[in-house]
Structure formats: structure tokens, C-alpha cells
Amino acid sequence: MTKLLFVCTANVCRSPMAITVARKLIKARGLAKVLHADSAGTHAPWPAQRPDPRAVAALERRGYKTERMRSSRITASHFANYDLILAMDAINMKALSKLCPAEQAHKLHLLLDYAAETDRTDVPDPYYGNAQGFELVLDLCETAIGALLSNYTL
Secondary structure, eight states, X not given: OEEEEEEESSSSSHHHHHHHXXXXXXXXXXXXXXXXXXXXXXXXXXXXXXXXXXXXXXXXXXXXXXXXXXXXXXXXXXXXXXXXEEESSHHHHHHHHHHSOGGGGGGEEEGGGGOGGGOOSXXXXXXXXXXXXXHHHHHHHHHHHXXXXXXXXX
């Protein structure tokens, strides 16, 4: 089984959106036996928080069922236990690179590496913006995760 980890800053906006998209697409494509997805944040708050209500609203508008999630912070065990660690932006990639043991560094990638057609490298943080920012994040997640999953078959 290949384990995917989506990482943003607080694990309340972008990575919960990415994991929700990933889990739906994994199930729809019949890949649940070969792929597992989870999320974490480089600076996730304590105590753990639920996803931002604006992220949940954007997901629900597109027909995604949101799960009861709570934020969690990246730990050393994530680098050993996950096969592909996908950062939402360069800031999170830099934070992950500082924490990641050298022998696990090959696992680190930007999510948008899988969406070259977007001409973007970073999934922007929508936290301080409006609903349109969350819609953009969802667009980018759907594009990148769809492309990423096309690399996997049963």
C-alpha cells in the first residue's frame, strides 16, 4: 500500500481539502486497496482544530462529504511511515526539508508538481482571503490529485 501525506501550514484549510479530494478520487477509481491518504501541518495548532468552515463549505458545494477531521502536526514518524509527502507550497516544503531525515528526502514533493498545466508551483493559502480563495484551492487540488492518481493502478 502506498501512503500519501498532504501537508500545509495549520492543517485546517488546504491539506484537509486535499485529503477529502484524494479520498473521494481514490474510492471512485477503485484504488482503496493500494492507496491511503492523510494530512498534517508544519505548524498545526494545539489543541487540534477542525477544518476551517469555509473549506468545508467549498467542499460541500462540490458534493464532497467531509469527515470529522482534526488538525495534526507533522512528526518524525510521518517521514518514515509515508511514501509520498506532498507540500502545498514552497514555505511548507522548506519546513519539511528542515525536519526530514536525509534518507527520506526523496519522498518530498510539491503537490502542484503533478499539475504542470496550472503554471503554478504553490497552492495559495486561502485562510486570510474570501470564498474564492477556497474555490481556487479546490480547483488546484482536484487537478493535481487527479493527475497524481493516474500514476496508480490496481
